[in-house]
Amino acid sequence: MINVKELTKRYARTTAVDHISFEVGKGQIVGFLGPNGAGKTTTMRMLTCFLPPSSGSATVAGFDVLEQPLEAKRRIGYLPETPPLYPEMEASEYLRFVGKLKGLSGEELDKRIDYVCDRCAIADVRKKLLGKLSKGYRQRVGLAQAIIHNPDVLILDEPTAGLDPKQINETRDLIKNLAGSHTIILSTHILPEVEQTCEQVIIINKGKLVATDSVRNLQARARGAESVILEIAGRNGTVEPTLVQQRLVKVSGVSNVSLKNQQDGRAIFEVESQKGQLVRGDLARAVVESGWDLNELRPASMSLEEVFLQLTGNETLAEKAAAKGAQP
């Protein structure tokens, strides 16, 4: 649906976007991730034909953004970082105006207005002036504006910025609901958002593409080897960590065992194994056969936050995040 090749945007002194290439399939939700100033907005603006690229090309729904901008624009719904609202217009009046700009008219337009008002839960503010709406409503009217012409591709620039937690959840649910019928790119610097809403992640930093993969693969990739978290308790209420450690290291395929935490007769270990070796069954057997209780055994997946910081090269922060993430 979206095909980006070597896209570059240079300004007089800086290169905001540096030879980025990626593809997005039909119906996918893709998270566009990066710290502030990474070039997310610039890339999105090039995709929406707002900014022309310095070099490289991008096609949206099969139309080149430079060669056939009108055709591409017809198939894109775009929500900029600040919703582009006219404060002196009523919500319904505004949606009518945008709908007409996008080429709708007559009965079809009326239907679409009703539909998006319902979908974005703004039916109760249809007759209100946009300038008087709260931030949450403004954002939703912005979203309604983006989907009014039922575009193939939705491009959302930080759709949850500045909303309160309840509104953030509502917006995320709305976006998830919109997937399927639309291909969605959303940018954010909030990592849990990507973990929760997106299937695919594109990480950029300082204008360069750092990684593009599915959320699950990225987490696995950053870890390298597989690792497992084990919580073990002794039957009599005490557990000797060193004994456990000695036993676990003997399990074939295990490369390292470290004690993470110990309290109230329970001990938590992180067991690293060589890549490709499945050791969980052996580990469980070893623990039970040695007469300990196995309270918990789970893969230690890295949070996206750690992956992100590692990939964008901020290692000390990545370690801190890892330490935080390991604590139960």
Next chain:
Amino acid sequence: MRNAWVICRKELASYFVSPVAYILLIMFGLIFGFFFWNALGYFVNEGIEMQLRGSSFPMNLNEQIIRPLLQNVSVVGLFFIPMITMRLFAEEKRTGTIELLATSPVRDLEVIVGKWLAAVILYSCLLLFTAVNFAFLFKYGNPDWKPLLVGYLGLLLQAGALLAIGTFISTLTKNQIIAGAVTFGVCLLLWVLEWVSGYESSTWARVLAYLSVITHFESFGRGVVDSKDAIFYATVIFLGLFFTARSLESLRWRS
């Protein structure tokens, strides 16, 4: 051009939803009303004096009231035009709504023509106010309506030209005040350029006088459609809108 009409209607709505249009209408109405009352006062006074002196100098409503008043309107317009055009693009740039227009399947030209047309229509509303005053002349006198119509045509053409310049200037800044002030300066300059012809007759002076928007209104004010002057205004309109388009385009390459 359906899109241009959509944009135009939206612009008109925002003129008339906000107090802008009404304040301009009221101020223009007041100022013109004063001019009209004044011109009428002179006319009546002169008529009485003539009768007292017993001379029979022909009195003419067209020559003595309508023509000078139309000249006045063309000058007063210079002050109102910046207030009409200053927000056209500057405000869209400031609030970020320009991004909506630029990412909609609409040509730049349609946006520009739509906005300019809205400005022209608002200016026509101001002119309609003056027509109310002239209606009294037709009720109590017997002026020729053709020169008046030609005069209005000239005013519209002149305003169209200045509004196109104002539209262009509005694309250059995010700040409405700056857009308004610069447009006012340019309008005023285009008006006073003609003064050089008063004491100079070199080529330069003639070029400057030619550029003055006011000189081209004189023929219309007399009730004569001079194609030279009509073409001058049409050219300025075209150039103003052309530069607006260029400016919008460069905005994208730069920002």
